[in-house]
Amino acid sequence: MNRSAPRLRALAALPFALALAVHLALLALSYDRLPDPLATHFGPDGGRADGFTGRTAFTAVSTGLLLVLGAGWTHLARRGSLWGAWATAGFTGALLVLLVRDNLDAADPARVESPLTNLLVAVATGALLALVGRGLTRLVPREEPAEGPGLPDAPRLPLGASEVAGWTRATASRPLTALAVLALAATPAVLLLAPWPVALLGLLGLVIGLPGLALARVRVTVDRRGVTVRPALASRPRTRIPLDEVAGASVRDLDTAAVLAEFGGWGYRVRAHRTGVIVRSGETLVVRRSGGREFAVTVPDARTAAALLNTLAERHGKV
Structure with missing residues (x-):
């Protein structure tokens, strides 16, 4: 809990x-x-x-x-x-x-x-x-760390004792980009031209457009700091899971039905036991956190990311 x-x-x-x-x-x-x-x-x-x-x-x-x-x-x-x-x-x-x-x-x-x-x-x-x-x-305290990675059979990326490695890929969603641009473009017109209280809907354009634009293209990085997900064109806002909070990483292939059933759609999703940055269907990096929750992000070459993350988390736990 x-x-x-x-x-x-x-x-x-x-x-x-x-x-x-x-x-x-x-x-x-x-x-x-x-x-x-x-x-x-x-x-x-x-x-x-x-x-x-x-x-x-x-x-x-x-x-x-x-x-x-x-x-x-x-x-x-x-x-x-x-x-x-x-x-x-x-x-x-x-x-x-x-x-x-x-x-x-x-x-x-x-x-x-x-x-x-x-x-x-x-x-x-x-x-x-x-x-x-x-x-x-x-x-707000961070989730309590577990004693170590909890997926012994998860993929690993072999690294020597003195070797360091990092992995990064960008992933994008054209539909989300289009939706965000349309929402932001409509905001000034609604605020200036629509009668009250319809004009308040213009604020929804900001609520939808700004996060949508940030999520339309994201960069996922796995390195000695853990896994980081941020907008591809900016360093903030970002989600970072440090290595001491990683209990294990795996890979899933999410089709449209799975995205809708498990996350309720695309974007930054929050569910009872999982959160995710879901910008498309397909290969997905799934990180199990030490508190029991899961974090998922759809990104190409997720298998390499999961293998490296498991290796780094295991090494970190032995330090």
């Missing part, structure tokens, strides 16, 4: 709880100073209001948005992605607070303006809270 899971879920939910508390407190204190309806969508012509929502509906929709995002991150967050939960809560919460501020004491909501600096402030808030979330990662 992963003892760090409750603490991780609590830390992932915390920024959304804080953002919701601040947002609802601001609404309660300034409710009588807000117009009805509020200006909730702004056009490209100087940020002038062109969409409006009643106060009650705005309260319900904004509260629901924070709750849904919080629930999603609480369920999906892992130790290495805790910063993403804090960044999302900071960005979304800041936008909502700034929107309320812009509407305060407005006699005519049609004259309310939302300057571009609001978006910059929201981005800066998200970046600052991302650093906070990353700092809090140290409060």
Whole structure:
């Protein structure tokens, strides 16, 4: 059992709880100073209001948005992605607070303006809270290491006592690339042109597009540090399993049916006892972690990667 899971879920939910508390407190204190309806969508012509929502509906929709995002991150967050939960809560919460501020004491909501600096402030808030979330990662312990590799019959790559070796390959998904590009391209149009609350769907473009683009082409590396999976064009975000957490590695061939049945689709997948970076069907490196969970990544020449990883983990356990 992963003892760090409750603490991780609590830390992932915390920024959304804080953002919701601040947002609802601001609404309660300034409710009588807000117009009805509020200006909730702004056009490209100087940020002038062109969409409006009643106060009650705005309260319900904004509260629901924070709750849904919080629930999603609480369920999906892992130790290495805790910063993403804090960044999302900071960005979304800041936008909502700034929107309320812009509407305060407005006699005519049609004259309310939302300057571009609001978006910059929201981005800066998200970046600052991302650093906070990353700092809090140290409060989440790593899974307890096992005594050594647990797959004695798994493939090995023969290495001499003084030999060192590394392996790296890139793998890509054209459909995921196309989906990510389309999502990002649609985001500005939806945010600027769609009426409220449909405009909120523009945020989904960022939620889908940015992770999708990062996962569209990934690089898998096996070396003395363990196994690392990261975007091919950037060093972050990344998933790394150190050698002392590797209980064994094997190879599977996943067809479409297996991908859907075991992982529920493509992308970064999270299941009860396994996680995976599944960008295509085919040869898959499966790493069994010391805590009992499995990590899988689809990559060509996975057999060589598994053999080298088993050899390095076995050697590491004897040091």
